[in-house]
Amino acid sequence: MRIQTILAHPLPQSFAAAVHRTAVSALRASGHEVLETDLYAEGFAPALTVAERASYFSPVYDASAVACLVERLRWSEGLVFCYPHWWFDQPAILKGYIDRVWGPGIAFRHDRDGGRILPLLTGLRTVAVLTSFGSPWWLTELYMRNPARRILKNGILTACAPQARFHYHAHYDMDRSTEASRKRFLIKVDGAMRRLG
Template sequence: MRVQAILAHPLPDSFAAAVHRTAVTALRASGHEVVETDLYAEGFEPALTPAERGLYYAAYDTSAVAPLVERLQWSEALVLSYPHWWFDMPAMLKGYFDRVWAPGVAFRHDRDGGRIEPLLTSLRHVAVLTTFGSPWWVAELYMRNPARRILKSGLLGACAPQARFRYLALYDMDRATAPKRARHLARVETAMRAL
């Protein structure tokens, strides 16, 4: 399977980067064709430009993000590695969705009916590998994990409803011991070998 593994963390020695490396190694060992995208290392600019926003529904110009559009359209699976900051994805990853999952790429907007027609029909799997500084009960019970709902129901529901969604999170990361982190990396490896 063609898999794009996307990392959204500014520090190459972060736990998110370790999760990303573990996932990529397991995916390649399982025979998948893997392309890595490190949004920070590639210098991705997450903010929509005025010109992009002005033509968003008329004739969105993807030339500034063409390599990322090509990788997305090539992908049969996405593996997203990132931390949750303030119960949401980093601005870098949100900007990726804003600029790359655009009209004509990820969806077509029906201006008369307001409906969205999905265009990422080749995307079969999306896996999220993430961390929270908060304990499970705060992220899941109190906050109801808004980023997971947005990814699963909003983005995938609109752009790739056929894609299977997998979500692996390490909670209470701020107090995670080395053994707890190692167990999480082992879970990531097992999940990616089964993708």
């Protein structure tokens, strides 16, 4: 499968980067064709440009400033997002990636008559999230109800790639993590990526 991994963390020595390296290694060992995208290393600017916003409801969305990332998205049969949650949400750079790259005519089409959007990422077969939270499981899942996961799965993917299988793996309580807990999560990530299909 053609899989794009997307890392959203500014520090190459971060745990998110270690998760990303583990995922890439396991995916390649399983025979997948892997394309790595590191949003910070590539200097991705998350804010919509004037041209992008002005053309959002035009017949043609101006994605010229992110054409390379659009091409990678269209190439992908699978996506693996690697990032931490900050304030129970994805990093701003990743939100900006969705805003700018998953635009009209790329990830979805406006349905003027029905007032909804129609999916265009029909070749996307699977999406995985490999993430972490500073907070413990109960606070993230029971109290906050994990808003970022719901938005990605029930909002963005349902609208743009409803056929894609969704996989979610999180290391909770990172603020009190140990070498052993991080190692266990990396082993879990390795196994999950070897089974990804």
